[in-house]
Amino acid sequence: MDYENNNWIWDGVYNFPHLFGGLMLTAALLGFSTSYFGGIGVPHLPYLWSDMGIFYKKKCDKRRIRVYMDGCFDLMHYGHANALRQAKALGDELVVGVVSDEEIISNKGPPVLSMQERLALVSGLKWVDEVIANAPYEITEQFMNRLFNEHKIDYIIHGDDPCLLPDGTDAYALAKRVGRYKQIKRTEGVSSTDIVGRILGSLRDRKVSEDQNDTSLNGDPKGESQPKGAHLSQFLPTSRRIVQFSNGKGPGPNARVVYIDGAFDLFHAGHVEILKSARKLGDFLLVGVHKDQIVSEHRGKDHPIMHLHERSLSVLACRYVDEVIIGAPWEVTNDMITTFNISLVVRGTNSENNFSLSGEGDPYSVPKSMGIFKLLDSPSNITTTSVAQRIIANHDAYKKRNAKKSASEKKYYAEKKYVSGD
Template identity: 85%
Template structure:
């Protein structure tokens, strides 16, 4: 019974998608049936095959989902990373993210602050990310590019508009650009992992200076402290337009349970992600 229903499902598809066309075919079939029984011997084309071919095109003609790939170190995850992944997801239907291995980061940039496990947890927690590839290479090699295209069915490789150069000065995405499978997004200005490290060091210097001031009972220059702090201020502006870009543009349903949590969430890390994931279960 189930098999019979499935085999004739194209009829119901036809009724739904093409009611007028389907009605015309039924009328034609009726007329041909009458003429064939009256005249006899007239060859009639096979309507079931015609209908099946027509309506199966609706299923076969479904738009292919575009899969895009973006990689990165994602060390000391910040809103610039989140904005980059948001832009990348907008260029396709499914976003696959490669998290560069510790060894590759050390070889190309220096030792990361966060471990691979911590960086994976941060990237996986973002709503725009559909899949994650651990221990991705820093550069898009031919072997890895073929793996992306064949194994992960990637359509485009994405990176920001800031240059990404290898130690020898070559472009890390040269191969992807050469084969025409590269797309570019806009880098978020005013923030970087290096800048965050600079803020931490500046904060430590201010703390030490304050301790020295308290111990020595010497007057501290407040203007210098303010200038030092301003030098590392973020340029991120949380405008209403930016907030909408990061939201899903919909509120809770009428029977939804709303859970509230607050926190400083400074230097957002894997522990924050774990707590938020737990709250989603309530």
């Protein structure tokens, strides 16, 4: 197998310049002396000096380390984003493989998002440099050769949670065997399985609520109970995680700051596209992520599916976003516009917050009166509700898929060990 790099000489020149410099000088003097006594073979000193530029160039142009990480990236969440952030930290350039629909179906069950939607989500992350579509679920010898030879990959990355094929074998066994595998720490508290479970749980709560309401009409006092609403998250937010996701830079004094707000629940391809469009209108994109209570008031008690800090990290991981207001107010006020030096407020046409039908006041009345409001045509018609409906429409298939995945996740948590780095 053609995995080895035969440029050890140049690597030695770069990593041990003094040693190779000494050898070069010795060879040059030897060539001078043998020439003086009529010897032939080793070049003269002036000839060697003319090639010194090769070594200097090698030192300046150190080859960048390229790492590869793959995944299904179905129902993209901050756990995916954090995994790719960690992978990028192990190299200079991150290449991401997005597993094909067919491979997901045969190894895990039906995907929720299409390949194009998953590609848009992965490409929209700030740590991703290149994307390979329709990657295989298993790192085969043929695909590994392609990664090493065509894509110049140095290391293959995966989390510390096991990735098993249907026959129970390790999908990354070959990469580990050739010494080109590195491991990162899994981001706990969320998974695609967990999110599907929340959606199915919300559906169950809604049915329970409807049954209770029907019963209450017949005089059952238990009909006063309310649905559970959004399900508990295991995510433990830390200030460090927010800093890791943040760009760490504010707008310049003359920057054109564009503001857009929303729930950004179940972060999807439609969110990426509208944020990309908004970013093109200015120098700095500020995104307001509404509080859980606000989302619940406008979309129902089973929303949001993802909680405030989960939604904020998903938005912050997007390459088009510069800053996030965590728990943004519903109304865009004059004070808020002044505080953040907002030049333009935008809203997508494909929004689930239809305040005109709710009888409430327009939350954008102030920027509209100031002439700094713009309605953007949404590039995609996908919404949080439409994604959730895909899961609900295939309830039995996803319930079966989740039962299998939940069992493997419980086993992981029971046997997990600490992995350094995060």
